[in-house]
Amino acid sequence: MSPQVAGQLELLGQVLISGVLLGGLYALIGLGMSLIMGVMKIINLAHGELMMVAMYITFWAFTLAKIDPYASLLIVFPLMFLLGVGVQKFLLSPVMEADTVLPQGQVLLTVGLGLVLSNLALLLFTANYRSVPVSYASKTIYWDLKLGGQTISLSFSYPFLIAFCIAGVLGASLFIFLAKTDTGRMIRATAQDKRAAALMGINTKRITYITFGIGAALVGAAGALLDPVYYLYPQIGGQFTSKAFVITILGGLGDIPGAVLGGLVLGLAESLGSVYISLGYKDAFGFIIFVLVLIFMPRGLLGRGRA
Amino acid sequence: MSRKNLIGLLPIAAVLLIPLLTQNPYLLHMFILSLMWIVLGQSWNLLGGYTGQISYGHAAFFGVGAYTAGIMVKSGLSASTAWWGLLLGGLMAALVAAAIGWICFRLRGSYFSLSVLALSEVLRIVAVNWNRLTNGAEGILLIPAFNTKTYYYYIAFGLAAVNLGVIRWVMHTKPGYYFLAIREDQDCAESLGIDTTKFKLLSLLISAFFTGAAGAFYMNYMGFIDPGIVFSLPDISIMVILVTMLGGAATKWGPAVGAVIFILVSEIFRVWVGSGHLLFFGVLIIAIIIYFPNGIVGTLADRRARRRRARGAEAVA
Numbered sequence: 006m007s008p009q010v011a012g013q014l015e016l017l018g019q020v021l022i023s024g025v026l027l028g029g030l031y032a033l034i035g036l037g038m039s040l041i042m043g044v045m046k047i048i049n050l051a052h053g054e055l056m057m058v059a060m061y062i063t064f065w066a067f068t069l070a071k072i073d074p075y076a077s078l079l080i081v082f083p084l085m086f087l088l089g090v091g092v093q094k095f096l097l098s099p100v101m102e103a104d105t106v107l108p109q110g111q112v113l114l115t116v117g118l119g120l121v122l123s124n125l126a127l128l129l130f131t132a133n134y135r136s137v138p139v140s141y142a143s144k145t146i147y148w149d150l151k152l153g154g155q156t157i158s159l160s161f162s163y164p165f166l167i168a169f170c171i172a173g174v175l176g177a178s179l180f181i182f183l184a185k186t187d188t189g190r191m192i193r194a195t196a197q198d199k200r201a202a203a204l205m206g207i208n209t210k211r212i213t214y215i216t217f218g219i220g221a222a223l224v225g226a227a228g229a230l231l232d233p234v235y236y237l238y239p240q241i242g243g244q245f246t247s248k249a250f251v252i253t254i255l256g257g258l259g260d261i262p263g264a265v266l267g268g269l270v271l272g273l274a275e276s277l278g279s280v281y282i283s284l285g286y287k288d289a290f291g292f293i294i295f296v297l298v299l300i301f302m303p304r305g306l307l308g309r310g311r312a
Numbered sequence: 313m314s315r316k317n318l319i320g321l322l323p324i325a326a327v328l329l330i331p332l333l334t335q336n337p338y339l340l341h342m343f344i345l346s347l348m349w350i351v352l353g354q355s356w357n358l359l360g361g362y363t364g365q366i367s368y369g370h371a372a373f374f375g376v377g378a379y380t381a382g383i384m385v386k387s388g389l390s391a392s393t394a395w396w397g398l399l400l401g402g403l404m405a406a407l408v409a410a411a412i413g414w415i416c417f418r419l420r421g422s423y424f425s426l427s428v429l430a431l432s433e434v435l436r437i438v439a440v441n442w443n444r445l446t447n448g449a450e451g452i453l454l455i456p457a458f459n460t461k462t463y464y465y466y467i468a469f470g471l472a473a474v475n476l477g478v479i480r481w482v483m484h485t486k487p488g489y490y491f492l493a494i495r496e497d498q499d500c501a502e503s504l505g506i507d508t509t510k511f512k513l514l515s516l517l518i519s520a521f522f523t524g525a526a527g528a529f530y531m532n533y534m535g536f537i538d539p540g541i542v543f544s545l546p547d548i549s550i551m552v553i554l555v556t557m558l559g560g561a562a563t564k565w566g567p568a569v570g571a572v573i574f575i576l577v578s579e580i581f582r583v584w585v586g587s588g589h590l591l592f593f594g595v596l597i598i599a600i601i602i603y604f605p606n607g608i609v610g611t612l613a614d615r616r617a618r619r620r621r622a623r624g625a626e627a628v629a
Binding site: 048050096099100109110112113114116117118119120121124125126127128129131132239240243247250251254283285286288289292293295296299300303 | 366415416418419422423426427429430431433434437438440441545546550553554557585587588589590591593594595597598601602605
């Protein structure tokens with residue numbers, strides 16, 4: 006194999022690795038969104054802003070108390086859960102019953118919530134870009150591959166690798182929770198048919214609180230994991246909200262395994278597109294794939310979501 | 313014209329007189345922005361409120377209108393005084409809307425909403441990257457044609473008035489009734505022989521035309537645009553929905569009420585707290601959705617109707 010081919014392979018391998026690692030984080034963002042969409046049938050347009058809140062919690066825990074971002078997951082997870090429960094209980098649930106011309110009240114309420122959260126952050130923390138300067142931020146692990154007489158050296162970013170592993174653990178826990186526990190079964194039943202679930206004696210209102218709580222906690226975890234490798238500012242949420250619904254549609258509305266696939270596909274599309282097509286258009290690829298999937302595969306890549 | 317209609321014209325006449333009463337540029341600026349937002353709200357309302365097709369991507373049309381006007385002037389094709397810049401901005405936006413509609417009207421409900429959002433974001437990214445046409449992220453800078461705000465006030469007023477007139481007129485013709493039928497039950501409308509795709513597209517084209525014209529006006533009035541401003545998802549696409557919902561979707565005066573309150577509230581708090589002022593508008597939106605689910609105008613009208621019904625029932629008893 007010639008050195009040029011090896012170089013091309015190295016680049017491709019590197020792009021695929023960073024795409025998958027990024028995709029793992031995207032999957033975590035998408036899981037929360039998909040869960041909320043599945044049970045409440047609404048698009049949570051404050052999803053990215055919830056993540057922003059978690060990122061600030063992690064940031065302040067690190068800055069004020071020197072708590073490692075990964076350790077701060079233990080704070081972020083319960084706090085975000087409570088925030089999610091509160092939002093559903095005091096804001097979204099009351100709106101569900103209202104009789105309106107357009108059935109968009111709840112979605113717009115999440116928009117209002119996002120506006121409140123991002124502007125509150127702007128007011129409290131100013132528009133400055135901040136980062137969590139952990140010691141291992143730029144640490145990388147190398148992996149040398151011997152291939153046809155050439156050495157291909159692939160690098161793995163340490164924080165991204167940890168984030169990917171934690172995301173994997175959280176994702177797997179969610180599956181086990183949904184499949185094996187009573188609460189998990191109740192969530193799935195409510196997502197399938199809310200009325201029937203209520204008739205079987207499930208307190209569907211409580212289930213919606215728990216669902217929103219879990220959704221917020223998951224995206225919060227993604228925020229905490231993203232902190233060591235990203236910068237944060239009050240308006241960061243918007244772009245992740247759009248990514249979240251792209252992921253969810255790719256996977257199929259309310260399809261939980263689909264959301265994982267959607268996250269990986271988006272991560273790969275962005276990473277491949279930015280290297281092989283154009284960095285400036287990186288963010289456009291997700292949206293273009295999104296529209297194509299919507300038109301040609303409206304039930305998601307796995308074909309199991311709600312159409 | 314009935315007496316009721318004449319009384320309805322009084323506030324319009326009052327609005328027409330504002331520049332004669334004050335020449336304060338700051339106040340006029342607020343009025344001009346309000347008028348522009350009235351156009352945006354009313355246009356969105358035609359598609360979203362009356363036809364029931366919620367667009368999360370109206371910034372696409374605003375941006376295309378603004379860029380059309382900007383590029384026209386920059387390339388020397390038109391003077392910034394040319395009123396037909398507005399017309400061309402609108403037409404270009406309608407053209408883009410035709411393409412977007414062709415793609416997105418295959419989808420319904422939230423899927424339609426999100427696909428429009430996605431395409432509008434794609435347009436924003438194109439505007440950032442297509443340097444030769446749009447000057448990229450640097451944006452376009454123009455010297456405004458008029459140095460007094462009075463002219464702009466009357467242009468914005470004219471645009472808002474024509475916009476309102478056209479929408480009122482459309483809503484009293486057959487297509488207008490088709491729009492409502494599509495909103496209430498698309499399948500039912502289809503089975504009664506309404507070509508739903510055609511009329512949804514018609515509603516979108518009118519809506520996009522005026523949104524684009526407002527964009528062209530914004531370019532000429534502000535003298536500066538960049539993709540982040542005119543194609544903004546939170547500041548245009550989402551805001552226009554909030555403005556309309558605040559006043560009341562599918563009501564005649566709802567978007568106007570919403571636009572004025574939006575400008576007023578965000579301006580008061582901008583002066584008072586500086587950055588983060590949209591916080592209060594967000595709180596207002598949440599409160600409105602919870603307590604006035606059909607918007608201010610819509611919910612007040614509902615309550616009046618309910619009281620009237622209750623009184624009617626009493627009279628019968």
